[in-house]
Amino acid sequence: xxxxxxxxxxxxxxxxxxxxxxxxxxxxxxxxxxxxxxxxxxxxxxxxxxxxxxxxxxxxxxxxxxxxxxxxxxxxxxxxxxxxxxxxxxxxxxxxxxxxxxxxxxxxxxxxxxxxxxxxxxxxxxxxxxxxxxxxxxxxxxxxxxxxxxxxxxxxxxxxxxxxxxxxx
Amino acid sequence: xxxxxxxxxxxxxxxxxxxxxxxxxxxxxxxxxxxxxxxxxxxxxxxxxxxxxxxxxxxxxxxxxxxxxxxxxxxxxxxxxxxxxxxxxxxxxxxxxxxxxxxxxxxxxxxxxxxxxxxxxxxxxxxxxxxxxxxxxxxxxxxxxxxxxxxxxxxxxxxxxxxxxxxxxxxxxxxxxxxxxxxxxxxxxxxxxxxxxxxxxxxxxxxxxxxxxxxxxxxxxxxxxxxxxxxxxxxxxxxxxxxxxxxxxxxxxxxxxxxxxxxxxxxxxxxxxxxxxxxxxxxxxxxxxxxxxxxxxxxxxxxxxxxxxxxxxxxxxx
Numbered sequence: 333x334x335x336x337x338x339x340x341x342x343x344x345x346x347x348x349x350x351x352x353x354x355x356x357x358x359x360x361x362x363x364x365x366x367x368x369x370x371x372x373x374x375x376x377x378x379x380x381x382x383x384x385x386x387x388x389x390x391x392x393x394x395x396x397x398x399x400x401x402x403x404x405x406x407x408x409x410x411x412x413x414x415x416x417x418x419x420x421x422x423x424x425x426x427x428x429x430x431x432x433x434x435x436x437x438x439x440x441x442x443x444x445x446x447x448x449x450x451x452x453x454x455x456x457x458x459x460x461x462x463x464x465x466x467x468x469x470x471x472x473x474x475x476x477x478x479x480x481x482x483x484x485x486x487x488x489x490x491x492x493x494x495x496x497x498x499x500x501x
Numbered sequence: 502x503x504x505x506x507x508x509x510x511x512x513x514x515x516x517x518x519x520x521x522x523x524x525x526x527x528x529x530x531x532x533x534x535x536x537x538x539x540x541x542x543x544x545x546x547x548x549x550x551x552x553x554x555x556x557x558x559x560x561x562x563x564x565x566x567x568x569x570x571x572x573x574x575x576x577x578x579x580x581x582x583x584x585x586x587x588x589x590x591x592x593x594x595x596x597x598x599x600x601x602x603x604x605x606x607x608x609x610x611x612x613x614x615x616x617x618x619x620x621x622x623x624x625x626x627x628x629x630x631x632x633x634x635x636x637x638x639x640x641x642x643x644x645x646x647x648x649x650x651x652x653x654x655x656x657x658x659x660x661x662x663x664x665x666x667x668x669x670x671x672x673x674x675x676x677x678x679x680x681x682x683x684x685x686x687x688x689x690x691x692x693x694x695x696x697x698x699x700x701x702x703x704x705x706x707x708x709x710x711x712x713x714x715x716x717x718x719x720x721x722x723x724x725x726x727x728x729x730x731x732x733x734x735x736x737x738x739x740x741x742x743x744x745x746x747x748x749x750x751x752x753x754x755x756x757x758x759x760x761x762x763x764x765x766x767x768x769x770x771x772x773x774x775x776x777x778x779x780x781x782x783x784x785x786x787x788x789x790x791x792x793x794x795x796x797x798x799x800x801x802x803x804x805x806x807x808x809x810x811x812x813x814x815x816x817x818x819x
Binding site: 346347348349351352353375376377378379381382391393394397398401404405408483484485486487488490491492494495497498499500 | 502504505507508512515537538544546548562565566569570571573578589593596679686689
């Protein structure tokens with residue numbers, strides 16, 4: 333059981349404030365260069381990690397889940413073709429388009445953009461930023477977490493009371 | 502797998518409703534959507550066929566609220582139950598933190614339940630997940646129908662591991678919340694054990710320390726044709742074993758894929774913890790402009806040389 337717990341822990345994604353600050357800085361730099369509307373970083377399970385830019389009126393939870401689903405489906409297509417995965421996906425709309433770019437092994441850079449820029453600009457800078465982010469992730473993975481980054485002592489009891497509130501006793 | 506975001510003070514967990522076709526997985530999600538308070542739920546999204554059978558997944562974000570300073574969210578997914586859709590079903594299962602297996606209690610559905618449960622075990626194993634390592638709960642659904650098996654019979658066939666079980670009539674909402682509450686509780690309990698204040702073992706950071714958790718099988722996934730009923734002995738069943746139906750049939754309670762405008766979640770969904778600014782319009786940096794200028798000059802020089810050579814050699818052939 334100890335071994336099982338370790339395995340699950342190894343697969344879990346944990347994000348810390350200092351890392352997120354750097355990620356946001358890179359994403360803002362990317363937005364300035366590419367002129368895209370917004371950029372989201374999403375993990376492969378469909379949970380959003382962070383976002384910058386104009387996300388008003390966007391249902392980010394649903395977009396994150398659909399992006400992860402879309403990426404997972406195309407990865408299976410890639411495997412059938414003998415590829416590991418398609419690292420770059422593009423969905424073109426009349427006004428808004430989405431560009432997905434794999435960052436490292438576990439996260440997806442999702443860029444939403446409109447006619448204020450071009451797919452070429454977005455792709456060019458997305459490839460650059462993806463490399464920078466991947467390097468940042470590798471570096472961060474080697475560092476030890478601080479003891480201050482822990483779930484609070486009362487998490488268990490608080491969770492129980494919240495579950496009672498939502499689902500009834 | 503659970504994502505813990507200390508910067509945004511968020512915990513995200515993934516819960517998957519699994520089970521054979523037409524056992525009531527989507528109905529469970531619809532009832533959660535109908536009965537959960539507005540401030541706790543997001544939009545119910547469905548990727549379904551025209552016949553309202555789940556093609557890829559249904560998705561509902563549920564916000565538990567702030568738990569010990571962390572905004573705790575559950576992402577609820579259903580898988581397509583039909584045998585034919587195993588490749589997409591497997592994708593949805595990836596990264597699940599807990600599974601609710603929705604079984605159809607009717608005697609005639611027993612083979613399909615067993616087949617689907619075996620499929621769940623196979624798919625978890627392909628993701629290198631030991632079924633004993635993640636919370637699994639069995640929901641015995643459709644208890645109101647005639648000719649249902651007793652809970653003892655269902656346990657004997659489906660629950661050798663002694664998972665928690667719940668009886669339900671999902672169409673009326675009965676048993677839906679208790680099942681989800683029990684699973685959510687187990688998922689959060691696991692999380693608390695690993696990331697509570699006593700944990701000093703060190704947690705992985707942005708990327709996992711082990712190689713990426715890809716499915717164990719390297720070969721490409723293929724859509725699986727309908728398999729014959731499993732050879733495994735099943736409980737007393739008066740009807741002959743038959744393959745699970747692969748053709749779409751209308752869902753009793755039609756799902757509306759397009760919902761009213763999204764309801765904002767209470768926290769975390771919109772309010773930015775970090776970032777969230779609008780990008781100002783800015784010209785390309787100076788460094789880039791000078792690089793471009795150098796390239797233009799080089800290009801002009803090359804063109805000039807080519808022109809001179811052309812005049813010298815082509816203009817005076819003799």
